[in-house]
Amino acid sequence: MYPRGYNLPMRRWLVGLVASAAVALPAYAAAPEAVQRGEQLFFEHSFGPTASSVPMAVFQALQHQDARFRPEALGERYGLLFKPGRDLPIGFVGAPALGVERLSFNCSLCHTGQAAGKVVPGMANTRLRMQEFEEDLMDALKHDVEVSGTSTYETAQIKLWLLLARRQAEGFKPSPHRAGPGRFDLLQTFKKRLGLPPHGFNAQMDIPALFGARMLKRYPRDGALGGDQDLVRYLIVRLSGDNSPLKGGKVPAWVTDLNAYLASLEPPANPYPVDRVRAAEGHKVFRNTCAPCHGVYEPYELSHPNRIIPQAVVGTDPQRVQVWDAASIAFVRRDPLISQLDLQPGVGLLPPSLRGVWATPPYLHNGSVPTLYDVLSDPGKRPATFRRGPNYDPVKVGLTGDEGFLYDTRIPGNGNMGHPFGVPLSERERLAVVEYLKTL
Ligand code: HEC
Ligand code: HEC
Structure with a gap:
């Protein structure tokens, strides 16, 4: 129903939004420009790919090589959504790490869904199957992937990545806790980012809608994190989207923009x-x-x-x-x-x-x-x-x-x-x- 417009090779994605969003505003002062910047962050910002993130060239090669990742299969198989004027599925973003364009995921992947046939920001993607996506990716990486970079350096980086990924894929064990569509164990991700050992619980959570952002002061569902709202949200961002290690530092100004956008979301x-x-x-x-x-x-x-x-x-x-x-x-x-x-x-x-x-x-x-x-x-x-x-x-x-x-x-x-x-x-x-x- 939405024009897919998925052209290969994918275009390079804008980065540096953080720099352009560095105007401080009080929380929830929903100045239209802050909301707009927040929207841009929500859909397009890559919260930090690292050397371990999938190189974009590998993802593109898989799309040619493996029917599971064909652009037209992504919606059907993994519940990924598309919007006009955007080549990648909603929530898939590209950004460089170590000089190589990488694939990473952002907030809109899980927190943009469909209601009554329309794509709605802030709505949960109730059809999303990230567990299957990860498992299929691991399976695909056990086999040869034909790919070359745009330079000798990039090609060498990608070859090295593929070598390490294959080893990881061979040792990969699917989770016994089947998520099905619309569920994700985000706390397992949080724990990994924090350096805590994995938990053995079946904590597959139904992805929440974010329309309550104007009312809720504690996150996530168990209310573990409360207090300064910018700091709470920053941690949610760092823990759910950012691959860089979480160590001290200050809350960057763009968190206020993201907060303003979340507070503006209407059911x-x-x-x-x-x-x-x-x-x-x-x-x-x-x-x-x-x-x-x-x-x-x-x-x-x-x-x-x-x-x-x-x-x-x-x-x-x-x-x-x-x-x-x-x-x-x-x-x-x-x-x-x-x-x-x-x-x-x-x-x-x-x-x-x-x-x-x-x-x-x-x-x-x-x-x-x-x-x-x-x-x-x-x-x-x-x-x-x-x-x-x-x-x-x-x-x-x-x-x-x-x-x-x-x-x-x-x-x-x-x-x-x-x-x-x-x-x-x-x-x-x-x-x-x-x-x-x-x-x-
Ligand atoms: C891979 C899917 C996924 C991504 C990506 C993701 N989230 Fe979430 N989000 C969840 C799940 C699942 C929960 C429920 C967590 C829990 O309580 O165990 C959640 C909870 C939340 C909550 C609390 C909602 C409530 O009602 O308690 C907020 C706010 C939130 N996410 C914002 C964000 C923002 C901002 C980003 C981007 C930086 C983001 N999320 C990225 C899946 C995701
Ligand atoms: C004592 C507090 C309490 C009362 C009273 C209460 N609820 Fe709840 N409600 C909760 C909690 C806590 C949850 C989360 C439970 C969970 O997810 O396991 C919840 C979950 C829900 C949900 C699920 C929402 C979702 O998105 O999954 C609905 C719907 C709901 N309540 C409606 C109601 C209605 C309607 C009433 C009044 C008849 C009510 N509740 C009374 C505490 C309460």
């Missing part, structure tokens, strides 16, 4: 019918029952209590909460930058923002519940398995049908238990709250 308008009378009824129930945890979503007030709900109270699958343990906190406290934050070991989960929630099934942190109706129903009556496919149920609000990835809640870490807060509602109230949630 897509719901194209499905809403019963306004029912929604008004649900609104009242929501204010009494749900707002104390999830916050207030009014045209005149958007606020969130930012209170971490203990694991024993929320009762959803425990594996994600266990990832960020006291030992990890003690370890990161040694970093002069991180230690300035208000750090909490994983004790529970922050109630997510519900802005645009109708567009982001499945639900709960691990994506274990297919519809909003099921989230508000008795945990024991939620479906044990469902399909993460393209079919949308506008009544129960969420996934339906028998196409797509089979999600099995019986696998440890994939559990659909907990969040019993809709159980005391009458059926009428439950449906009214679902109606209200369609309007957020």
Whole structure:
């Protein structure tokens, strides 16, 4: 539906955006120029490729050689999205390291998705399959890749990279924790960047939408990082997109621009019918029952209590909460930058923002519940398995049908238990709250 316009060889990508964005603005002062610069960072900035990142020439060669990486296969196989005027998939960016153009990934890879057939920034890419992409890449690198650089130096660098990559690929073991589409274990990446040992948990997280950026003050879902907002966001950037080692230093001015952009993100308008009378009824129930945890979503007030709900109270699958343990906190406290934050070991989960929630099934942190109706129903009556496919149920609000990835809640870490807060509602109230949630 979007013109692919994917021409090989790819053009060189602009870098140096950081330098052009060095005007300091107070956080969330959404000056239009700051938002614009933030948008540019969000989509185009490469947060630091290193000598280990895939050389762009290798990726291009694979696209010729291996059907899995053909431009037309990338959308189908890995859920990658495209936008007009951009050759690479959204979130794929190129930047040089050691004199060689490299492929790296940025925020828009996971945090730009589709709703009602349109590409929406800030929306989760619910079809993204980065686990398969990485595994296919590793598999491809076990074989010969025919590639040469634009100079003798570059060719030598690429040949060396291929040699090392092949060794790594031969020792590569796929994760036993299958993500399926729209999920990613970001904390494993965080831990790697911080130099912490890998964890063995199934902490595949349903990629969150970022429409709550104006309300949430603690990140990520377990609320481990709080305090100065620019610093918190900087760490999210460093930990999720930047390959360079995290050592002290100062928060660069462009983080303010990125923050301004994130705060400007609006959820897509719901194209499905809403019963306004029912929604008004649900609104009242929501204010009494749900707002104390999830916050207030009014045209005149958007606020969130930012209170971490203990694991024993929320009762959803425990594996994600266990990832960020006291030992990890003690370890990161040694970093002069991180230690300035208000750090909490994983004790529970922050109630997510519900802005645009109708567009982001499945639900709960691990994506274990297919519809909003099921989230508000008795945990024991939620479906044990469902399909993460393209079919949308506008009544129960969420996934339906028998196409797509089979999600099995019986696998440890994939559990659909907990969040019993809709159980005391009458059926009428439950449906009214679902109606209200369609309007957020
Ligand atoms: C490979 C996918 C991926 C990339 C790339 C990525 N994120 Fe995320 N992001 C996630 C996942 C998954 C989580 C949930 C993490 C958790 O709590 O375990 C998350 C969480 C967040 C959150 C917290 C949201 C919430 O409601 O708690 C913010 C803010 C965020 N990301 C911003 C960014 C920014 C800014 C970038 C670019 C520098 C980025 N992300 C890059 C996948 C990604
Ligand atoms: C005691 C605090 C608390 C109350 C009360 C509460 N929630 Fe939640 N809610 C949470 C937490 C914490 C999560 C995250 C759970 C997880 O991801 O495992 C959550 C998750 C959700 C989600 C999943 C969102 C997503 O994007 O995956 C929805 C929907 C939701 N709540 C709706 C409601 C509604 C509607 C009510 C009122 C009937 C309500 N909640 C009451 C704390 C609460």
